[in-house]
Amino acid sequence: MSRARVVVVGAGPAGMMAAAQAARLGCAVLLVDEAPRPGGQIHRQPSPSLAGGAVSAAARPEAERKRRLFERFARHAGSIDHRPGTSVTAVYGLDRILIADETSSQLIRADALVVATGLHERVVPVPGWTLPGVVTAGALQALLKGGRVRAGDRIAVAGAGPLPLVAAAQMVEAGATVPVVALLRPLWLGLLRDPAALWAGRGVLSEGWRWLSVLRRAGVPVLTRHVALSVSGDGAAERLVIARHDGRGRPVPGTEQRFAADTIAFNHGFTANSDLARMAGAETRFDPRRGGWLPVRDSDGATSVPGLFVAGDAGGLAGGLAAACDGAVVGAAAAGWALHRDAGRFAAQAATDRAERARHWTFQAALAPSWELPPDIHALVTPATVVCRCEGVTRARIDRAIADGHDGLNGLKRNTRAGMGSCGGRSCLRTLAALAGPRGEGEAVNARPGIRPVALAALANRVSDESMGS
Numbered sequence: 001m002s003r004a005r006v007v008v009v010g011a012g013p014a015g016m017m018a019a020a021q022a023a024r025l026g027c028a029v030l031l032v033d034e035a036p037r038p039g040g041q042i043h044r045q046p047s048p049s050l051a052g053g054a055v056s057a058a059a060r061p062e063a064e065r066k067r068r069l070f071e072r073f074a075r076h077a078g079s080i081d082h083r084p085g086t087s088v089t090a091v092y093g094l095d096r097i098l099i100a101d102e103t104s105s106q107l108i109r110a111d112a113l114v115v116a117t118g119l120h121e122r123v124v125p126v127p128g129w130t131l132p133g134v135v136t137a138g139a140l141q142a143l144l145k146g147g148r149v150r151a152g153d154r155i156a157v158a159g160a161g162p163l164p165l166v167a168a169a170q171m172v173e174a175g176a177t178v179p180v181v182a183l184l185r186p187l188w189l190g191l192l193r194d195p196a197a198l199w200a201g202r203g204v205l206s207e208g209w210r211w212l213s214v215l216r217r218a219g220v221p222v223l224t225r226h227v228a229l230s231v232s233g234d235g236a237a238e239r240l241v242i243a244r245h246d247g248r249g250r251p252v253p254g255t256e257q258r259f260a261a262d263t264i265a266f267n268h269g270f271t272a273n274s275d276l277a278r279m280a281g282a283e284t285r286f287d288p289r290r291g292g293w294l295p296v297r298d299s300d301g302a303t304s305v306p307g308l309f310v311a312g313d314a315g316g317l318a319g320g321l322a323a324a325c326d327g328a329v330v331g332a333a334a335a336g337w338a339l340h341r342d343a344g345r346f347a348a349q350a351a352t353d354r355a356e357r358a359r360h361w362t363f364q365a366a367l368a369p370s371w372e373l374p375p376d377i378h379a380l381v382t383p384a385t386v387v388c389r390c391e392g393v394t395r396a397r398i399d400r401a402i403a404d405g406h407d408g409l410n411g412l413k414r415n416t417r418a419g420m421g422s423c424g425g426r427s428c429l430r431t432l433a434a435l436a437g438p439r440g441e442g443e444a445v446n447a448r449p450g451i452r453p454v455a456l457a458a459l460a461n462r463v464s465d466e467s468m469g470s
């Protein structure tokens, strides 16, 4: 008889720990990630072919956490079938999960499925944001960590939450000049009112302090309560215009400032990669601060679909440390389900991780207000601004569709083609939802097969499929 199998999607901190835990508890584990190496967003590693490279990744404060995570994973790696460079592109049910690499595809089955797919960045569009040279703050990091490349020489950064600040400091350490970091809100206000959160997050805060010191030493102005108004340049980004805002996101007249830059990076928070869980039928709820449409899950990560679990940031932004603990908790629950149809069976095995996760969650809850966008910020998206860059759909086109009564996200998509391009709506759906108002945010867009791009040759080359109970 074959062993009960746990399939884990995503080899970030959450997926690595879920896989290690389920393997430790006796399950056969398949760990699938589209990246060439494990680590996820936070511990992204260069491709094995990039041993050296022009610029080294500035990952020093993360090094110790990374070492501990990889050490724990390595203890069970021998019992984990890790498939790098492989994506899960559809979930029709736990007995039919479609995975694909560059050359082949396969339908696999799971006794328990853990979705640990993390999140992606959110950007509020401004005039000029589609010019070459405009990137996300996370892309600055991905190029540095994954490709050993610095995106530019003079890099202006704007947005919300801590990522713009961290990415800017990493660029300074990599040798770039940063003319400004413009943040919508101060980062620490929520924390100062909450001593328990300050204590719980002291380790992360000391890292944050270090990044702030890097910026201070380099003389980088960090401006809070500032909003990006536009990017301009002759065929490519050359300058960023920002202004103080009135608390609601509207610029205060006379406070505009221009900063010359060859690269401009934005980050206005994150959107959870919840599409696989939604395709499998999991209920969702909308949480604007923690990642938009989030699968509803209990403290074991169990969703409304029996056997389907969500771990880490795919269930809502909580950071890499919480994701690793959450992965260990969810891995134990998934193993309990796969082996005994009882998610609580191994709860005691994950008690330490559960307690540590609670501490990280306390800290993250206090940090969450820094991601809250001022209520009028989308008033800055002018009628001519492109909202969906894949399909070239402007705000004016979207406003017309809303005026015609298409204010649900799926209706807007069908009527304007926004969100139908090659990125699958990753860069525009949150803006569309915000423009459409409560109905837009209340209705998650339908998740369809083909969540990640797959080569037709890979689909045509189906290797032997597995059926339930094999």
Ligand SMILES: Cc1cc2nc3c(=O)[nH]c(=O)nc-3n(C[C@H](O)[C@H](O)[C@H](O)COP(=O)(O)OP(=O)(O)OC[C@H]3O[C@@H](n4cnc5c(N)ncnc54)[C@H](O)[C@@H]3O)c2cc1C
Pocket: 009, 010, 011, 012, 013, 014, 015, 032, 033, 034, 035, 039, 040, 041, 042, 043, 086, 087, 088, 089, 116, 117, 118, 119, 120, 121, 137, 138, 139, 141, 163, 166, 167, 270, 273, 276, 311, 312, 313, 314, 318, 319, 320, 321, 323, 324, 451, 452
């Ligand atoms: C762009 C970005 C930058 C960040 N920068 C920082 C930072 O500087 N400091 C910090 O403390 N935190 C940062 N964070 C947050 C931090 O990365 C996360 O909190 C942490 O990595 C969450 O771990 P996770 O395992 O839940 O998800 P992740 O680490 O995001 O891992 C998810 C994994 O799932 C894989 N995946 C997704 N979909 C599929 C699919 N369909 N098929 C196969 N594989 C899939 C991805 O390749 C990825 O490896 C950042 C997050 C993002 C998105």
